[in-house]
Amino acid sequence: MQSNAALEYDYSIAKLFTYTTILFGILGMIVGTLIASQLAFPELNYLLGEYGTFSRLRPVHTTVVIFGFTLSGVFATFYYVAQRVLKVSMAESKFLMVIGKIHFWLYFVGALLATISLLLGFTAGKEYAQYEWPIDIVIVIVWVLWGVSLFGIIGIRREKSLYISLWYYIACFLGVAMLYLFNNMEVPTALVSGYGNIMHSVSMYSGTNDALVQWWWGHNAVAFVFTVPIVAMIYYFLPKESGQAIYSYKLSLLSFWGLMFVYLWAGSHHLLYSPVPDWMQTMGSIFSIVLILPSWGSAINMLLTMKGEWNQLTENPLIKFMVLASTFYMLSTLEGPIQAIKSVNAIAHFTDWIPGHVHDGVLGWVVFMIMAAIFHMTPRMFKREIYSRKLLESQFWLQTVAVVLYFTSMWIAGITQGMMWRAVDEYGNLMYSFIDTVTVLHPYYAIRALSGVLYLVGFLMFAFNIYKTITASKRLEEEPQFKTPMA
Amino acid sequence: MFHWLEKNPFFFSVGVFIVIAFAGLIEILPNFAEASRPVQGLKPYTVLELAGKEVYKKDNCMSCHSQMIRPFKSETDRYGQYSLSGEYAYDRPFLWGSKRTGPDLHRVGNYRTTDWHETHMFEPTAVVPSSIMPAYKHHFTNIADIETAYAEAFTVKAVFNTPYDVEGGVKLGTWEEAQKMALAEAKLITADMKNKNVKDAVESGKIPEIVALIAYLNRLK
Numbered sequence: 001m002q003s004n005a006a007l008e009y010d011y012s013i014a015k016l017f018t019y020t021t022i023l024f025g026i027l028g029m030i031v032g033t034l035i036a037s038q039l040a041f042p043e044l045n046y047l048l049g050e051y052g053t054f055s056r057l058r059p060v061h062t063t064v065v066i067f068g069f070t071l072s073g074v075f076a077t078f079y080y081v082a083q084r085v086l087k088v089s090m091a092e093s094k095f096l097m098v099i100g101k102i103h104f105w106l107y108f109v110g111a112l113l114a115t116i117s118l119l120l121g122f123t124a125g126k127e128y129a130q131y132e133w134p135i136d137i138v139i140v141i142v143w144v145l146w147g148v149s150l151f152g153i154i155g156i157r158r159e160k161s162l163y164i165s166l167w168y169y170i171a172c173f174l175g176v177a178m179l180y181l182f183n184n185m186e187v188p189t190a191l192v193s194g195y196g197n198i199m200h201s202v203s204m205y206s207g208t209n210d211a212l213v214q215w216w217w218g219h220n221a222v223a224f225v226f227t228v229p230i231v232a233m234i235y236y237f238l239p240k241e242s243g244q245a246i247y248s249y250k251l252s253l254l255s256f257w258g259l260m261f262v263y264l265w266a267g268s269h270h271l272l273y274s275p276v277p278d279w280m281q282t283m284g285s286i287f288s289i290v291l292i293l294p295s296w297g298s299a300i301n302m303l304l305t306m307k308g309e310w311n312q313l314t315e316n317p318l319i320k321f322m323v324l325a326s327t328f329y330m331l332s333t334l335e336g337p338i339q340a341i342k343s344v345n346a347i348a349h350f351t352d353w354i355p356g357h358v359h360d361g362v363l364g365w366v367v368f369m370i371m372a373a374i375f376h377m378t379p380r381m382f383k384r385e386i387y388s389r390k391l392l393e394s395q396f397w398l399q400t401v402a403v404v405l406y407f408t409s410m411w412i413a414g415i416t417q418g419m420m421w422r423a424v425d426e427y428g429n430l431m432y433s434f435i436d437t438v439t440v441l442h443p444y445y446a447i448r449a450l451s452g453v454l455y456l457v458g459f460l461m462f463a464f465n466i467y468k469t470i471t472a473s474k475r476l477e478e479e480p481q482f483k484t485p486m487a
Numbered sequence: 488m489f490h491w492l493e494k495n496p497f498f499f500s501v502g503v504f505i506v507i508a509f510a511g512l513i514e515i516l517p518n519f520a521e522a523s524r525p526v527q528g529l530k531p532y533t534v535l536e537l538a539g540k541e542v543y544k545k546d547n548c549m550s551c552h553s554q555m556i557r558p559f560k561s562e563t564d565r566y567g568q569y570s571l572s573g574e575y576a577y578d579r580p581f582l583w584g585s586k587r588t589g590p591d592l593h594r595v596g597n598y599r600t601t602d603w604h605e606t607h608m609f610e611p612t613a614v615v616p617s618s619i620m621p622a623y624k625h626h627f628t629n630i631a632d633i634e635t636a637y638a639e640a641f642t643v644k645a646v647f648n649t650p651y652d653v654e655g656g657v658k659l660g661t662w663e664e665a666q667k668m669a670l671a672e673a674k675l676i677t678a679d680m681k682n683k684n685v686k687d688a689v690e691s692g693k694i695p696e697i698v699a700l701i702a703y704l705n706r707l708k
């Protein structure tokens with residue numbers, strides 16, 4: 001056993017996933033900004049012929065940011081964090097190194113093929129589950145490979161107790177596996193009939209059942225991709241960056257098991273006032289409200305970790321990133337339950353308030369946390385300091401403004417439209433034709449498009465900063481202890 | 488107990504799995520027998536309609552249009568009778584959508600016609616000047632994939648017992664028969680259309696996507 005000598009961790013796979021996080025982030029946000037602009041300026045639908053319409057690109061946006069950007073971030077941080085909290089290096093096992101490499105390359109090639117297949121119009125039609133069956137099979141293999149890595153490295157660990165972050169990575173692995181498999185059960189039509197396109201399939205479930213399974217997945221894709229592994233990150237990187245221990249272990253326990261139990265019930269809040277049975281809708285509503293507790297539990301745990309150390313907020317910009325992220329996490333986990341109250345949902349559903357809610361979560365919480373993690377990891381993986389603090393600070397403010405513009409404009413747009421759809425005159429007749437409720441949104445769509453441009457520019461500044469850090473920044477003699485050094 | 492779990496990854500994972508699988512068992516499964524029953528008189532999609540549904544799905548119309556009318560007066564006034572579970576029994580996948588950038592389409596067949604769709608799909612602003620819906624001109628030149636639609640009907644009949652080829656119902660038949668029927672159905676639609684190229688294509692035995700799409704939209708009632 002290497003008793004006291006510091007371990008040399010192997011970051012080769014974490015590095016690869018870091019690159020794809022940045023690559024898919026840029027790609028996904030370019031497409032996001034483009035589709036946002038198309039709603040304000042429809043002429044932009046025709047830049048790429050039939051492949052460039054809003055409707056073709058929207059799933060490209062959602063799947064590239066979810067399966068490309070976010071999952072890359074999850075894998076990158078996993079391959080970094082797991083070694084450290086388990087006190088074992090990947091390099092100690094040839095097998096794990098090989099699995100890790102295959103995991104990465106299959107993931108990367110799969111993600112590219114998947115994106116192209118969506119552009120070409122091969123789609124199973126369900127949100128965040130659009131990939132057709134051959135792509136689904138690749139995804140399942142990638143996921144299994146991650147499982148082998150995850151449990152493999154746990155298998156050879158020196159630190160016997162699993163740190164909180166690992167609980168969340170394990171939950172992410174299991175949750176996505178279960179939900180993805182169930183929701184993507186489909187029958188390839190060419191294999192059954194011998195006719196037609198080999199890519200085509202039909203869902204195992206029909207109508208209302210399909211809707212239930214879909215939103216059980218759809219909602220929990222948010223849970224197990226946008227929440228659980230991101231919480232894993234903040235539990236590791238906030239204490240590491242600040243030098244503060246997690247405020248309360250009990251609160252961590254409570255929030256973890258609470259989150260696991262409650263989240264899965266809440267999916268049916270996507271189906272309020274639909275023909276799914278009433279009791280399920282009510283369960284969805286109630287559990288959504290209960291969900292505030294474990295969500296805020298984690299967030300408050302994070303904020304209290306910084307108790308008495310708020311000066312770090314001005315001294316260390318990465319602390320600022322993470323505190324802002326947990327604040328946005330609190331905002332969107334309060335907003336979601338509000339939208340799940342039936343009478344609010346009657347107005348909010350189908351409107352722009354929903355994308356508004358999605359994006360204060362993803363832009364404020366997910367992206368900020370992943371960027372902070374990469375800023376923390378890069379100097380340690382490449383042994384160089386962050387290239388520019390100034391750039392980092394300006395990026396922070398630019399993107400914060402962009403998030404605020406995004407969700408405020410969509411809140412107003414959503415509530416305006418929801419109210420106009422139901423407005424009646426004194427005789428009880430509808431007051432507005434549908435198109436009136438579309439034209440009124442133009443200014444808000446324009447503001448959202450602008451916010452997209454700002455956010456994208458901020459992300460490009462981030463990418464540039466990381467690029468420069470890796471290639472041209474001052475070398476570090478030894479690994480920084482807490483605060484990440486920057487020029 | 489929790490400390491023990493944290494040292495035993497296997498039991499930890501089993502614990503997590505049980506806790507997350509629980510809700511699904513109770514909330515999702517019981518619905519299955521109940522909700523797959525069709526409303527009375529509901530017929531499966533014809534092959535041409537299925538091809539149109541495929542166009543709808545491929546061009547992802549559900550990213551802007553819902554097909555689910557909620558039971559509010561403001562919605563039933565605008566779109567018609569609210570949606571019932573049994574109306575979707577043959578929808579694989581379901582196409583309810585989650586965002587209404589455009590209006591609901593669940594009963595659009597009641598108030599829009601073939602020629603209206605023809606003009607609108609080619610250039611929405613020609614009908615509704617401030618529309619932000621994209622023009623789908625490529626539907627007028629791309630040929631619909633009738634064979635895959637046939638494969639789909641064949642599959643749902645074989646695997647899920649969708650009632651094709653029953654008395655007074657929709658006939659599926661062999662691939663050769665299905666092609667003839669789809670073409671005959673397409674000709675009924677092009678009779679109400681103006682676009683010369685589309686009409687010519689159907690005359691020569693090819694069915695452009697727009698014809699299939701309109702067959703599907705007309706069926707939404």
Ligand code: HEM
Pocket residue numbers: 028029030032033034035036037058061062065066069070127352354355358359362363366367448449451452453455456550585586588
């Ligand atoms: C430059 C930044 C971004 C812009 C401008 C943008 C814009 C958009 C637009 C216009 C939509 C469609 C909304 C609609 O149908 O009305 C959308 C949907 C969505 N975006 Fe983004 N997006 C951005 C970044 C992101 C990121 C980073 C993520 C996740 C990590 C994300 C996740 C999603 C999701 C999940 C949806 C589907 C929402 C729903 O179904 O309600 N977006 N985005």
